[in-house]
Amino acid sequence: MGKRWDGLCAVVYDTVEDVIIEHIGKNDLFVRYADDTYVIIFAYANLEEGKAKADAIAEEVRRRLFLLDEEELREIEVKKAVRELTADTLSRFDFPDFLGEYVDDSSEPVVNSVLEENQEDDYEAMGAAVEIEAHDYKPQSKQDVARYLSNIKFSYMPLWDVRRAALTAYMCLAEDARGVATLLEGHKSVYAHLDSGGRVAADIQLLQHVMSELALMVEDGRKFLIVCPVCYETLFNFESYESYKECLESIPLQQRQFLVLLILKPEKQLNAKDAYWFLPAIKKYSRLFFAEVPLKQGIYFQSLKAIGLDGVGVILDKHVEEKQAIGILGGFSNTAKSHKIPLTFVMGVSSLSLTTSSVCAGFDYIGGPAVHDSVAKPDAIHKYKHENIVSALMSKQG
Known part of the structure; x- marks a missing residue:
């Protein structure tokens, strides 16, 4: 085959x-x-x-x-x-x-x-003809977690601002040292090796890294958005929420206007009842507040509207087939905006056809390996020679 x-x-x-x-x-x-x-x-x-x-x-x-x-x-x-x-x-x-x-x-x-x-002669191991790498153990002691976190490096995924035809935002993600295929997959892999306490610590460490970059950016006179992802469980747990908010409070006002917070990995679709006690207090520390919408359940935009989010979007992982992904993207952005949710994003875009579909579907921000390679540090806003992202990508492919 x-x-x-x-x-x-x-x-x-x-x-x-x-x-x-x-x-x-x-x-x-x-x-x-x-x-x-x-x-x-x-x-x-x-x-x-x-x-x-x-x-x-x-x-x-x-x-x-x-x-x-x-x-x-x-x-x-x-x-x-x-x-x-x-x-x-x-x-x-x-x-x-x-x-x-x-x-x-x-x-x-x-x-x-x-x-x-x-094993006996009749031993039958679980067989689906699979071949992947062995799973690392999860660090358990505080010392192990601290050592694991100290080795984490960060990279940035540029996000294409479709309306401005420029890369105006950069999403900070943890980098998997083993060279996982994409930065998004690497970020997921890094967090998969941590328990809930370790993920909270990783979220805070990532935020502190973003804060350092925001300070340098303002000092240099650069202007672009930095997207800082945070796990849903970090905000939903009162103790970890307080620790995270304490870090946010230390960000100067001038720098907050360039920060975008993005809730990742919600266990279920967010609703006003679950989010009312932490979201209003958190929003004031950033310019925009986004949330990923899980694709496992139905999407209820009316409920998302009630939360007061600035933007919602989807992250396409490696299991979503291209045809299925195009179907998901089709009416997502227009439906969200019809419910008065201002901005939409899609990440994990890995092909020209997905990029084209995302543009046609009306998404405001698009990110993934098909759009632009990851970078070690966010840089000044980058414009393609072409006015249209699709023609730019086609020209790059020769």
């Missing part, structure tokens, strides 16, 4: 990885087995609990592959088996080293030896 099958395999890999990460705890691990199957180790589960978790993971993988609406993916068989591993079994191997080190494709995970010694 050539390149088409290679593309489908990549979708399967990403789908299985996401499902496993969603179902394992901070002390659990999964590794890629030698025959491109997975071994998942549940640290504190008994045999029955392990079976229940394995069933849930296998079922969710089947469900998501089916929803992708590709016949080849629907035919993939997901098998599973559960074996009990004792502490004595694991202690015979240098397992702690594995916990602390990232295992790439060039090395054989030590867990293979454990299973080869204990």
